[in-house]
Amino acid sequence: MVNLTIDDTQVTVPKDATIFDAAKAAGIRIPILCHDKKLQPFGGCRMCLVEVEQMKGRQIPACTTPVTEGMIVRTTTDEIVKARKLVLELLLLKHPIDCPVCDAAGDCDLQNLTYEYKVNLNRFQDEKFQHQIDYENPLIERDMNRCIHCGKCARICDEIVSYGAYTFMNRGIEAKIGTEFDGPLNCEFCGSCVSVCPVGALISRPFKFKARWWALNKVKSVCSYCGTGCQLTLGVKDGKVLTTIYDENQGFHNGQLCTRGRFGYQFVNSDKRLATPLIRKNGVLQQASWDEALTLVAAKLAEAKNAGGKAVAGLVTARLTNEELFLFKKLFKDGLGSDNIDHSAGYAHAALTAGAMESFGTVASPAAISDIQASDLLLVVKTDAYETHPVLGFEINLGVKRKEIDLRIISDKRGKLAKLPKAVTYVHKPGQEVALVNALAQVILAENLQDATATGIEGFEALKQQLADYAPENVAATCGLDADAIKNLARDYAKAAKALIILPLGLGYPGHGKALAQAIANLTLLTGKVGKEGCGVLYLGEKNNSQGAADLGVYPTAGGADADAIMTGCLNGSIKTLIVAGENPVVSYPDRKRVEAALDKVEFLVVQDLFLTETAAKAHVVLPACSFAEKGGTYTSVGRAVQRINQAIKPVGEARSDFAILNGLVASLTGSAPYADVAAVFAEIAATVPAYAGLSLAELGDTGAILPVTIKPRFVPAGAAVIPVESGKLALVTGSALYHCGTMSRFGEGPMHVCPEGYVELGRDDARALSVKEGDTVVVKSASGELKLKAKVGTRMPQGVVFAPYHFGEASVNSIAAGAAVTWVSISK
Amino acid sequence: MSNAPAEEIPTADIDLALANHVIDKYLTLPGNLMPVLQGIQEEYGYVPKPTIDLVAERLNIYPSQIYGVLTFYAQFHLKPRGKFIIRVCVGTACHVQGAPRIVETFFDKLGIGHAETTPDLRFTFEKVACLGACGMAPLAMVNDSTYGSMTVQKVGEIIADYSQRPMKK
Numbered sequence: 001m002v003n004l005t006i007d008d009t010q011v012t013v014p015k016d017a018t019i020f021d022a023a024k025a026a027g028i029r030i031p032i033l034c035h036d037k038k039l040q041p042f043g044g045c046r047m048c049l050v051e052v053e054q055m056k057g058r059q060i061p062a063c064t065t066p067v068t069e070g071m072i073v074r075t076t077t078d079e080i081v082k083a084r085k086l087v088l089e090l091l092l093l094k095h096p097i098d099c100p101v102c103d104a105a106g107d108c109d110l111q112n113l114t115y116e117y118k119v120n121l122n123r124f125q126d127e128k129f130q131h132q133i134d135y136e137n138p139l140i141e142r143d144m145n146r147c148i149h150c151g152k153c154a155r156i157c158d159e160i161v162s163y164g165a166y167t168f169m170n171r172g173i174e175a176k177i178g179t180e181f182d183g184p185l186n187c188e189f190c191g192s193c194v195s196v197c198p199v200g201a202l203i204s205r206p207f208k209f210k211a212r213w214w215a216l217n218k219v220k221s222v223c224s225y226c227g228t229g230c231q232l233t234l235g236v237k238d239g240k241v242l243t244t245i246y247d248e249n250q251g252f253h254n255g256q257l258c259t260r261g262r263f264g265y266q267f268v269n270s271d272k273r274l275a276t277p278l279i280r281k282n283g284v285l286q287q288a289s290w291d292e293a294l295t296l297v298a299a300k301l302a303e304a305k306n307a308g309g310k311a312v313a314g315l316v317t318a319r320l321t322n323e324e325l326f327l328f329k330k331l332f333k334d335g336l337g338s339d340n341i342d343h344s345a346g347y348a349h350a351a352l353t354a355g356a357m358e359s360f361g362t363v364a365s366p367a368a369i370s371d372i373q374a375s376d377l378l379l380v381v382k383t384d385a386y387e388t389h390p391v392l393g394f395e396i397n398l399g400v401k402r403k404e405i406d407l408r409i410i411s412d413k414r415g416k417l418a419k420l421p422k423a424v425t426y427v428h429k430p431g432q433e434v435a436l437v438n439a440l441a442q443v444i445l446a447e448n449l450q451d452a453t454a455t456g457i458e459g460f461e462a463l464k465q466q467l468a469d470y471a472p473e474n475v476a477a478t479c480g481l482d483a484d485a486i487k488n489l490a491r492d493y494a495k496a497a498k499a500l501i502i503l504p505l506g507l508g509y510p511g512h513g514k515a516l517a518q519a520i521a522n523l524t525l526l527t528g529k530v531g532k533e534g535c536g537v538l539y540l541g542e543k544n545n546s547q548g549a550a551d552l553g554v555y556p557t558a559g560g561a562d563a564d565a566i567m568t569g570c571l572n573g574s575i576k577t578l579i580v581a582g583e584n585p586v587v588s589y590p591d592r593k594r595v596e597a598a599l600d601k602v603e604f605l606v607v608q609d610l611f612l613t614e615t616a617a618k619a620h621v622v623l624p625a626c627s628f629a630e631k632g633g634t635y636t637s638v639g640r641a642v643q644r645i646n647q648a649i650k651p652v653g654e655a656r657s658d659f660a661i662l663n664g665l666v667a668s669l670t671g672s673a674p675y676a677d678v679a680a681v682f683a684e685i686a687a688t689v690p691a692y693a694g695l696s697l698a699e700l701g702d703t704g705a706i707l708p709v710t711i712k713p714r715f716v717p718a719g720a721a722v723i724p725v726e727s728g729k730l731a732l733v734t735g736s737a738l739y740h741c742g743t744m745s746r747f748g749e750g751p752m753h754v755c756p757e758g759y760v761e762l763g764r765d766d767a768r769a770l771s772v773k774e775g776d777t778v779v780v781k782s783a784s785g786e787l788k789l790k791a792k793v794g795t796r797m798p799q800g801v802v803f804a805p806y807h808f809g810e811a812s813v814n815s816i817a818a819g820a821a822v823t824w825v826s827i828s829k
Numbered sequence: 830m831s832n833a834p835a836e837e838i839p840t841a842d843i844d845l846a847l848a849n850h851v852i853d854k855y856l857t858l859p860g861n862l863m864p865v866l867q868g869i870q871e872e873y874g875y876v877p878k879p880t881i882d883l884v885a886e887r888l889n890i891y892p893s894q895i896y897g898v899l900t901f902y903a904q905f906h907l908k909p910r911g912k913f914i915i916r917v918c919v920g921t922a923c924h925v926q927g928a929p930r931i932v933e934t935f936f937d938k939l940g941i942g943h944a945e946t947t948p949d950l951r952f953t954f955e956k957v958a959c960l961g962a963c964g965m966a967p968l969a970m971v972n973d974s975t976y977g978s979m980t981v982q983k984v985g986e987i988i989a990d991y992s993q994r995p996m997k998k
């Protein structure tokens with residue numbers, strides 16, 4: 001620690017602190033323009049000049065100068081004020097004073113500092129820049145005339161996002177921030193650059209001219225897309241969510257978001273939102289009142305209950321709040337006497353609810369997000385982890401680039417993560433994950449690399465026997481990897497002092513289920529790499545509340561029908577009533593034809609949703625539900641973080657929250673009084689779900705809490721399914737596109753601007769062999785159907801493997817994929 | 830940064846074999862970006878866009894950063910250059926001796942401006958700062974040949990002369 005004096009205040013700070021950090025710790029504000037706490041020190045703007053007595057009053061930048069013992073710093077002398085005024089005058093020389101039409105006004109560091117330092121006239125004169133403004137881009141408007149050359153956009157895109165879209169181009173007076181060949185911006189559109197731009201040079205186009213910054217009501221919430229659980233701030237005016245606002249003090253991610261969180265909010269106020277309940281009359285869905293709709297639903301449910309509850313089932317999305325999921329489960333368990341409930345098609349949560357449950361004795365990740373940067377080696381299963389959970393991808397980028405954490409990737413394709421320095425990617429044949437992970441475990445045993453604790457864990461002998469079949473030499477050919485490569489990877493993992501495994505889950509990843517989770521668990525238990533900092537497994541649940549749905553047991557726990565059995569039940573008539581809350585099985589569950597047939601067959605289908613989805617269109621009753629912005633509650637995200645969302649706007653149209661709908665149904669079917677509010681349900685969760693014990697909604701505050709986890713380890717041998725290879729065919733693997741999450745992002749303007757439709761991605765060799773070029777429409781044919789998709793050609797896919805994202809309703813990939821890890825297809829023009 | 834194997838990016842008319850060869854040569858050299866770009870310029874006479882994407886992919890550097898480097902250093906050219914590079918000095922001595930008229934005359938006769946190239950790729954014209962031979966002001970150069978005491982008439986002669994020379998190497 002170092003002691004110094006700043007403006008007569010004594011401060012003690014760590015020795016790697018800068019003067020700026022020290023001043024901040026002492027509560028003294030030093031103005032900055034180019035500095036950002038997330039980025040490496042830059043020292044370009046000279047706004048943060050201070051005087052240090054030991055340097056004879058010389059002015060030095062506070063943001064780059066490290067503290068030294070006994071330093072005496074002055075942050076605001078007359079000389080410094082003069083110098084800062086000069087900096088501002090020089091910037092204003094070129095900067096257009098178009099604040100009246102600039103969206104940054106009110107949130108602009110240059111404007112605020114000009115005001116603070118009373119720079120009301122300029123001693124100098126110069127022509128303004130005449131750069132062309134990029135009005136074309138649908139999401140980010142770039143006006144380089146307003147740019148003050150702080151470099152933050154280029155640095156964040158490089159250091160954290162690792163996309164590197166911008167650079168300083170040209171020299172001297174012509175220098176400006178631009179892209180390659182000064183062309184259009186064609187990037188990930190995470191908006192990080194817009195967030196950190198201190199002026200209005202980069203602005204959010206969808207928000208342009210929507211509202212003045214100071215007129216926005218700012219409401220803290222949590223992103224409702226993926227399981228990362230990024231905190232965000234909604235900018236609200238006149239009952240509408242108009243933008244997301246960057247707050248660098250929110251969350252582990254310092255306010256950074258991905259394109260879905262940043263630009264995907266428009267679904268909230270989409271004009272496609274359902275306005276009223278609908279009831280099917282004479283075969284057509286017609287507007288109805290809530291009274292009529294709820295009376296009908298309650299009556300049908302009462303009938304189902306009286307018939308014994310066997311013939312009623314429920315599918316719910318893991319996007320609902322914990323409180324809503326709790327009510328959903330209660331409706332079935334206590335209200336209807338049925339255990340036929342599930343979410344995420346069953347397989348997309350099995351890694352947690354079956355895999356982790358049997359291996360670790362818990363349904364949660366035995367690791368937290370903070371373990372990413374605390375580790376020595378990250379083993380990522382599929383480069384897709386970046387696409388499914390982009391902001392966790394930023395954490396991986398940071399860990400690998402700044403902390404020099406080793407990165408190992410096993411994947412059926414290459415991807416962005418594979419480009420990181422020190423990344424070693426093992427591209428294996430699709431669907432071979434379990435065999436490969438088993439082989440790693442076998443090497444660890446064969447080479448005696450296991451931890452001393454391993455032999456004491458239940459099931460060790462059985463595992464050892466089972467693994468004997470998985471010697472690298474045995475699986476190398478099927479996995480498409482060298483036996484030596486497998487051995488090296490096993491050694492690297494075993495020998496790292498701390499290692500964390502990252503496993504994305506989701507509807508697009510049918511192979512990431514129980515067996516893979518168990519094979520991975522065995523690996524961590526064998527090497528003693530679980531239950532310690534920087535170790536364990538991070539299961540990346542697909543949806544914002546996937547972890548909550550697992551915690552609350554929203555799946556059959558007493559022998560009821562799971563998602564797949566529910567579909568079968570609908571088809572064979574044993575399930576007659578089905579409630580679907582927020583799920584869209586027609587598009588996202590395997591085998592679209594079968595799902596459609598099942599839903600057409602069921603006698604009474606109720607759908608609660610924001611939109612008239614492909615599934616809702618088949619319903620007998622449709623109930624308009626609220627988005628995350630219209631309600632309060634909690635989500636539990638990756639790494640067991642339970643966080644609050646807050647109501648930002650009144651319900652859109654006549655929509656009611658799933659909480660309100662379910663609370664009413666529970667009361668009417670159980671005959672008990674409805675819960676008073678969300679807090680009351682949260683209290684009951686805290687009282688009944690052990691991990692949530694002792695928590696209260698009020699105490700969660702803005703930061704939330706990390707739930708405790710205890711593990712009861714057990715080795716469970718995981719058998720690798722045999723993937724039948726069809727020669728002459730291509731292996732289709734499904735998954736997530738970076739710009740989307742589930743099927744909801746289709747209603748967000750942002751993601752749809754960037755990625756409007758499904759596609760099939762091929763490697764260059766396959767594309768050449770098929771004479772397919774980027775943008776061609778191709779026919780993809782499998783045993784269960786065929787589909788027309790646009791082709792994308794790139795370097796990600798190895799020969800013989802093609803990829804398609806699953807989010808899209810039209811040409812949905814489940815029309816050709818029926819839930820196998822690999823679907824064999826042929827492609828023609 | 831991990832270096833990727835040679836990868837072919839299909840383009841209409843740029844033969845990437847030359848660029849791949851240059852990259853192969855410097856692949857393991859630390860700080861190889863400058864020599865690679867210089868080598869590519871040597872081969873093609875300028876740095877074609879497809880070669881930037883190739884370098885980006887093989888050296889694992891952002892294309893934007895390469896573009897930043899290329900536009901920072903005056904030595905790099907992003908467009909094809911003429912076979913004959915005409916440079917007219919506009920330094921102080923040459924300016925006083927009438928360089929502006931020489932420049933104007935070249936502009937007129939060639940139909941191109943500063944740092945531009947004729948469509949037939951024969952001439953590129955550039956204004957340059959003092960070439961260090963002020964005694965010969967006003968001064969012009971065509972590739973490595975120097976022409977002192979330039980006059981409007983000499984401009985015509987130079988253009989006529991170089992218009993007849995063969996385009997092949």
Ligand code: SF4
Pocket residue numbers: 140153156157161163164165166187188189190191192193194
């Ligand atoms: S939006 Fe994101 S990826 Fe695109 S330039 Fe900005 S920071 Fe980079």
Ligand code: SF4
Pocket residue numbers: 146147148149150151152153154177193196197198199201202
């Ligand atoms: S665009 Fe904004 S963030 Fe980027 S250099 Fe200019 S002022 Fe800084």
Ligand code: SF4
Pocket residue numbers: 223224225226227228229230256257258259260261262389390391392741
């Ligand atoms: S989609 Fe996921 S990664 Fe992106 S902002 Fe939302 S929670 Fe964060």
Ligand code: FES
Pocket residue numbers: 031032033034035042043044045046047048049061062063064
């Ligand atoms: S903030 Fe310190 S130099 Fe810019």
Ligand code: FES
Pocket residue numbers: 918919920921922923924958959960961962963966968
């Ligand atoms: S000014 Fe032209 S050569 Fe010196």
